[in-house]
Every structure is written in C-alpha cells, then in structure tokens.
Amino acid sequence: MKIYSYAIIDSNSKISDSINGLEGVGVYNIYYRDIGIVVSELSEQIQDITQEHILKHEEVVEKLMESFTVLPVSFLTLFKKKDDVLLMMREYYSDFRENLDRLRNKIEFGIRIIWSGETIRNRIIDTYKKSSANISITDTSPEKSFIKEKFEKYKLDKEFEEEANKVITLIDDFFSRFAAEKKLERLKSDNLLLSAFYLVEKERQGDFKEAFERTKRTPGDLKFLLSGPWPPYNFIVLTKNADMFNRKPINQDLAGKNTL
Amino acid sequence: MTINRIVETDSPEAFIEEIEKIQGALPKRIDANPKNVEKGLAKLVLTLIELIRKLMEKQAMRRIESGSLSDEEIERIGETLMRLENKMQELKEIFGLEDEELNLNLGPLGDLM
Amino acid sequence: MEGVITKSKDVTLLEVLDRVLDKGVVISGDIVISLADVDLIYVGLKVLISSVETMERLRGAPFAGAQEEPT
Numbered sequence: 001m002k003i004y005s006y007a008i009i010d011s012n013s014k015i016s017d018s019i020n021g022l023e024g025v026g027v028y029n030i031y032y033r034d035i036g037i038v039v040s041e042l043s044e045q046i047q048d049i050t051q052e053h054i055l056k057h058e059e060v061v062e063k064l065m066e067s068f069t070v071l072p073v074s075f076l077t078l079f080k081k082k083d084d085v086l087l088m089m090r091e092y093y094s095d096f097r098e099n100l101d102r103l104r105n106k107i108e109f110g111i112r113i114i115w116s117g118e119t120i121r122n123r124i125i126d127t128y129k130k131s132s133a134n135i136s137i138t139d140t141s142p143e144k145s146f147i148k149e150k151f152e153k154y155k156l157d158k159e160f161e162e163e164a165n166k167v168i169t170l171i172d173d174f175f176s177r178f179a180a181e182k183k184l185e186r187l188k189s190d191n192l193l194l195s196a197f198y199l200v201e202k203e204r205q206g207d208f209k210e211a212f213e214r215t216k217r218t219p220g221d222l223k224f225l226l227s228g229p230w231p232p233y234n235f236i237v238l239t240k241n242a243d244m245f246n247r248k249p250i251n252q253d254l255a256g257k258n259t260l
Numbered sequence: 261m262t263i264n265r266i267v268e269t270d271s272p273e274a275f276i277e278e279i280e281k282i283q284g285a286l287p288k289r290i291d292a293n294p295k296n297v298e299k300g301l302a303k304l305v306l307t308l309i310e311l312i313r314k315l316m317e318k319q320a321m322r323r324i325e326s327g328s329l330s331d332e333e334i335e336r337i338g339e340t341l342m343r344l345e346n347k348m349q350e351l352k353e354i355f356g357l358e359d360e361e362l363n364l365n366l367g368p369l370g371d372l373m
Numbered sequence: 374m375e376g377v378i379t380k381s382k383d384v385t386l387l388e389v390l391d392r393v394l395d396k397g398v399v400i401s402g403d404i405v406i407s408l409a410d411v412d413l414i415y416v417g418l419k420v421l422i423s424s425v426e427t428m429e430r431l432r433g434a435p436f437a438g439a440q441e442e443p444t
Contacts, residue, residue: 143338
C-alpha cells in the first residue's frame with residue numbers, strides 16, 4: 001500500500017464531499033497543524049500509467065479547488081506511509097503556509113501564442129542582405145569562413161529574438177494589468193512565440209477573458225490559445241528545495257537517525 | 261470532468277504540434293545501472309561542456325560585433341571555435357550521442373543561450 | 374465536428390501534462406518513493422529526472438517499480 005498525494009489545502013478538517021481518486025478510491029485529508037494534504041491509498045501494483053491516471057489526478061485537484069485554496073502536487077508523488085507524509089509536511093510547512101496565503105482566491109490562466117518563425121526569419125534575412133551597414137568578415141580562410149557564417153547566424157538570431165520580444169512585450173504589458181503575478185516562457189520553439197502563465201484574482205476572471213478576446217485582434221499572423229482557470233501550478237515557490245545542496249535528505253534529519 | 265476550465269483556441273492542431281515539440285525535449289535521466297552509467301555520465305559532462313562552448317561562442321560574437329577586434333584576432337577566434345566544435349563532434353560520436361540528447365533543460369539559465 | 378472535439382481534447386491533455394508532470398508542488402528528497410528499480414544519481418536535477426521517469430512511463434513502458442527492491 002502506498003499513499004498517493006494530490007494537493008496541499010488550506011484546511012485541517014475532514015473533506016465533506018466524497019471525491020474519488022486513482023483506482024476509484026476515496027481521497028482524504030491528512031492534516032498537519034492548520035493545513036492538510038489530500039491523499040488516497042494505492043494498491044501495490046500499478047501496471048501502466050495512462051492518460052486516465054493523469055486526468056483523474058487533475059480532476060481531483062480541480063474539485064478541491066472549488067472549496068479550498070490548493071497547492072497542486074505534481075503527478076506521481078508517493079509516500080510509503082503516513083509518518084513519511086507528516087515528516088514531509090513538517091519540513092515544508094512554512095513554504096506551504098506562505099504559498100497558501102499568497103495564492104488564496106487566485107487562479108492561473110495560460111496564454112500561448114504561435115507565429116510563423118520561418119516567415120519572420122525570411123524577412124530578416126532579406127533585410128540583412130539588402131543592408132550595407134554590416135560588419136563584413138572577409139572569408140579568406142576556412143577559419144574566417146567559419147566565423148563569418150557563425151556571425152551571420154548570430155546576427156539573424158539576435159534580430160529574430162528582438163522581433164519576438166517586441167510582440168511579447170506588447171501582449172504581456174496588456175495582460176499584466178489583470179494579473180497579480182506572471183511567468184513567461186519565450187520562444188520555446190521557433191513557432192511557439194510565447195507560453196505565458198498569469199496569476200489572476202478570481203473576481204477578475206471575466207476581465208481577463210475579455211482581455212484575451214481583445215488581444216486576438218492583434219495584427220500579424222498570430223494564433224492564440226487561452227486555457228484556465230487552473231490550480232496555480234506555475235506559481236508555487238518552495239525555498240526548501242533551493243536549499244538542496246546544504247540539505248540533508250529528510251530521512252536523516254532526525255539527529256542522524258535513519259529509521260526510515 | 262471539470263465545470264469551469266476551458267481551453268480555447270481556433271488553431272488546435274498548430275498548438276498540439278508545437279507543444280508536443282517542446283514536451284519532447286525533456287532532459288534524459290541519469291541512472292546508476294552499471295550498463296548505462298558511463299553513457300549517463302558522458303551525457304552530463306558533454307552537456308555541460310556544450311553549454312560552456314556555446315557561451316564562449318556567444319561571447320566571441322559579441323566582441324566581433326563591437327568591432328574591436330583585428331582581422332588576425334577574428335581569425336584566431338575562428339580557429340579556436342572550429343577546433344572546439346570538431347572536438348565536441350568527435351566526443352559525441354565516441355559516446356554515441358546525438359545533438360538532441362545534449363539538450364539539457366536549464367530552466368531560467370536557458371536564457372543564457 | 375467530431376474531429377475538432379478530439380483535437381481539443383488533445384490540446385487539453387497537453388496543457389494538463391505541461392503542468393502536472395513537473396510543476397506544482399515538487400517534493401524533493403528521499404522521502405518520496407522513487408518509482409524506478411534503479412538508484413538514481415542525484416545531481417541537483419531531481420525535479421527533471423522525476424518528470425522524465427513519468428514521461429517514460431506514459432510512453433507505455435510497463436511499471437516496473439511498484440515493488441520495493443531488496444537492498
């Protein structure tokens with residue numbers, strides 16, 4: 001038997017709704033001080049992780065979100081026994097408390113934008129070729145040719161990123177007005193111009209969605225995706241993890257005992 | 261399933277394509293299975309060397325851009341970078357690693373590239 | 374119309390995966406059960422290593438690690 005975890009919640013009471021998790025088993029709250037972690041029990045053998053498991057996990061988290069402030073736990077976080085869970089809660093308590101307070105009444109929205117990387121690059125190449133104000137490197141040797149090619153690629157990439165940032169800044173400035181926090185992932189691929197995550201107060205959801213409708217009218221050959229509301233996956237800050245290099249593993253923290 | 265959550269786009273295929281692309285670039289795991297430990301360590305070491313190499317290249321480009329280098333200096337940089345690149349290629353071949361396998365996801369550090 | 378609905382489900386799944394696999398609360402340390410029957414080298418990248426395990430499992434590799442490995 002293993003303990004499977006879904007989310008940290010801002011409550012130390014029993015969960016009144018009956019919610020079923022993985023394997024159709026009911027979830028329950030393991031409390032620690034004034035917070036709790038919602039878990040369910042898993043049998044020993046799981047044959048294959050499937051899409052269903054993932055979606056089920058997410059479904060539980062989102063159901064909890066209706067009644068509590070939640071810190072979603074990442075998929076497949078398992079513990080051997082309840083004592084381990086409580087030890088973990090003790091280690092992370094101040095982090096969890098801080099996050100719960102900061103994220104109360106806030107939800108996450110995702111915005112993704114696609115542009116045609118190839119079109120932009122071609123336009124930049126055309127402009128570059130026509131321009132005479134370029135640093136020229138004479139290719140009088142293999143080393144010089146090598147550098148010349150590298151340098152040209154560098155210039156084109158740089159210009160491409162500047163173009164990208166112009167568009168990103170325009171759009172991000174707009175959405176930021178509705179958000180408490182944000183996290184941006186720029187140009188993860190040539191075409192995926194932006195993956196942005198915004199932390200928005202629940203009451204401003206409508207404003208945010210309306211902002212998305214307006215943004216869709218931005219000129220340029222852009223494609224847009226809006227998703228949400230989500231539990232705040234992208235806004236969890238755990239200082240305990242950053243301490244990784246100084247930290248002893250949890251099971252040795254108890255004055256050198258490693259009874260786990 | 262859920263009541264409130266929406267995923268709204270008028271170009272689902274385009275986003276599926278791009279998101280799958282980036283999810284495919286998950287870093288490879290290192291495991292201590294004796295059969296694989298060499299390759300795992302090689303991957304880690306080469307990835308870090310590759311990072312340094314790319315940073316050096318970028319630094320060189322910035323210096324050239326500033327226009328403060330003589331022809332000779334540019335040539336020497338070219339030679340160094342060429343040798344580094346060839347060496348990396350050799351090492352990759354020796355360990356049977358592809359370019360994509362050295363794509364360590366550095367999170368915020370990725371912006372250094 | 375059915376094709377569009379299917380595609381939308383795929384995008385939703387990808388969005389869920391993007392969040393659920395290595396975002397949210399990621400507990401580091403030995404207290405979380407490792408699901409592989411191989412000891413992992415911790416190089417400060419445990420977060421990344423965990424999500425790779427998960428992805429590999431999603432790709433259909435049978436779940437070998439549910440039993441405890443005798444030490």
